Amino acid sequence: MNLPFKTISIFGLGYIGLPTAAVFASRKVKVIGVDVNQHAVDTINRGQIHIVEPDLDMVVHAAVSEGYLRATTKAEPADAFLIAVPTPFKDGPTGPHHPDMDYIESASKSVAAVLKAGDLVILESTSPVGATEQMAAWLAEVRPDLTFPQTHGEASDIRIAHCPERVLPGQVLRELVQNDRVIGGMTPKCSAAATRLYKTFVQGECVITNARTAEMCKLTENSFRDVNIAFANELSIICDKLDINVWELIKLANRHPRVNILQPGPGVGGHCIAVDPWFIVSKTPELVNLIRAAREVNDAKPHWVLEKVKLVVAEYLLANPTKSASDVTVACFGLAFKPDIDDLRDSPALEIAYQIAISHPGPVLTIEPHISLLPNVFKSTKTELVEYEKAAHRADVLVLLVDHKQFKQLPLTPSTSQRIVDTRGAWVA
Structure with missing residues (x-):
C-alpha cells in the first residue's frame, strides 16, 4: 500500500493523542509519540497504557510489539506532526477562563526545530479562533529558513491545518475511524494534505473548510x-x-x-x-x-x-x-x-x-x-x-x-x- 506519510509524530499522548497514535500505527504507519510525562512514555514503550479506554490496551500493545509505535520526550523528524496537547485556562483580559496557549506554543516550537520542507503540521487541540494562525507564526519564528502559508500561500514549504477531534470517551477508537472530520487548512493544498493523512484510517467524510471555521466548528458543537x-x-x-x-x-x-x-x-x-x-x-x-x-x-x-x-x-x-x-x-x-x-x-x-x-x-x-x-x-x-x-x-x-x-x-x-x-x-x- 502506498502511504502518503511514512512517519507521523503526535505531540500529547493523552485521551486523544494516544488513541490517534494507536489507530495510525494499526494501519502500519510508523508513529512517534511525544509527551513531557516520562511515566506515560515509559508505560507506552512497554506496550501498556496510562489511561482507561476500551480496547486501547490491545491496540497499543500490538503497535508497540510490531514496531510501529514508540514514545519519547523529545521531538524527532517526521513527515506529519499532530499537536494534541491540553489548552487549559488562565487569568486574562476576559477573566479566569482565558485560554492558556502555553502548551501549544511549547509543542509548536519543539516541532519547528525538526521541520523540513514538505512537512505537514496539524493542530488537533481544541483552541480559540485564530490559534492555528498563531501556531503558524510560532513555527515561522523558529524556522526563518522555511516558508509558511501565512506568507507564501500555496507555494509554502510547510502545510498547516486545524482538525479538531470530536470523539466520545469510552468509544474513542470506533469514533476516530467512523466519524466525519472537519479539515481546516490555511490553504487548499494544506487541506488536501491533511485529508490524505486522515484518510489513512478515517472512514467518515473529511469535510474541507478554512482553519478559523474549523476552530469555531468544534467550539460551536460543544457550546450548543x-x-x-x-x-x-x-x-x-x-x-x-x-x-x-x-x-x-x-x-x-x-x-x-x-x-x-x-x-x-x-x-x-x-x-x-x-x-x-x-x-x-x-x-x-x-x-x-x-x-x-x-x-x-x-x-x-x-x-x-x-x-x-x-x-x-x-x-x-x-x-x-x-x-x-x-x-x-x-x-x-x-x-x-x-x-x-x-x-x-x-x-x-x-x-x-x-x-x-x-x-x-x-x-x-x-x-x-x-x-x-x-x-x-x-x-x-x-x-x-x-x-x-x-x-x-x-x-x-x-x-x-x-x-x-x-x-x-x-x-x-x-x-x-x-x-x-x-x-x-x-x-x-
Whole structure:
C-alpha cells in the first residue's frame, strides 16, 4: 500500500493523542509519540497504557510489539506532526477562563526545530479562533529558513491545518475511524494534505473548510450542547422549588414530536463542553450573552447540589434528634465527569464530593468503580473509597453524582431512615 506519510509524530499522548497514535500505527504507519510525562512514555514503550479506554490496551500493545509505535520526550523528524496537547485556562483580559496557549506554543516550537520542507503540521487541540494562525507564526519564528502559508500561500514549504477531534470517551477508537472530520487548512493544498493523512484510517467524510471555521466548528458543537444542558439543569432547579419530579416532566415534554430536552445533572465536566464555550467568550466577550449565561448556569449547579445535600442532612437530623452531624455518614456515588469512564478532568462530581469531604463533620464515603485510589485532593480529608454495597449499607445520606451502569444495575433498597439526593434520575426517576 502506498502511504502518503511514512512517519507521523503526535505531540500529547493523552485521551486523544494516544488513541490517534494507536489507530495510525494499526494501519502500519510508523508513529512517534511525544509527551513531557516520562511515566506515560515509559508505560507506552512497554506496550501498556496510562489511561482507561476500551480496547486501547490491545491496540497499543500490538503497535508497540510490531514496531510501529514508540514514545519519547523529545521531538524527532517526521513527515506529519499532530499537536494534541491540553489548552487549559488562565487569568486574562476576559477573566479566569482565558485560554492558556502555553502548551501549544511549547509543542509548536519543539516541532519547528525538526521541520523540513514538505512537512505537514496539524493542530488537533481544541483552541480559540485564530490559534492555528498563531501556531503558524510560532513555527515561522523558529524556522526563518522555511516558508509558511501565512506568507507564501500555496507555494509554502510547510502545510498547516486545524482538525479538531470530536470523539466520545469510552468509544474513542470506533469514533476516530467512523466519524466525519472537519479539515481546516490555511490553504487548499494544506487541506488536501491533511485529508490524505486522515484518510489513512478515517472512514467518515473529511469535510474541507478554512482553519478559523474549523476552530469555531468544534467550539460551536460543544457550546450548543452546553446551552441545552443548561436548560435541563435550570429546569431541575425550578422543579425542585415547585415540588415537581423533573424526570417525569422531561419524559412527558419529550413526547412532543419536536421537543428533545436533555437530562439534568450535577453540572458539566470534562475537557470539552465545560471548556470550549469560554473560548468563544474570550474572543467576543461583548457579543456573548446566551453562551455565557449557559456556562454560568452549569458552573453554578454543583453549588446548588451542595446546598441540597446540606438541606437533606439537616432534614435527617430533624428526624433523628439523638444524632449530631458528626454521626451522619454521607456517600458520594461517582467521581468521573460522565458515566462508565475513569476520566476525572473538570468533574463536577469530584468537586462536589471534595467539598462535602471538607465541610461535612461526619464520615464521607466515595464510590468510583473505575479508579483504585482516591485523587490527591482528598489526602487531607478522612474520605474513604469503598465498594457500592458497603456504601449503600453504611450511609445515612446517599448522593448519586454519576449514573455509572453499575449503579443503575445494582438494586438499591434504602432503609426508611436513609435519605437520597439523586442528581441523575437513576434511582428516583
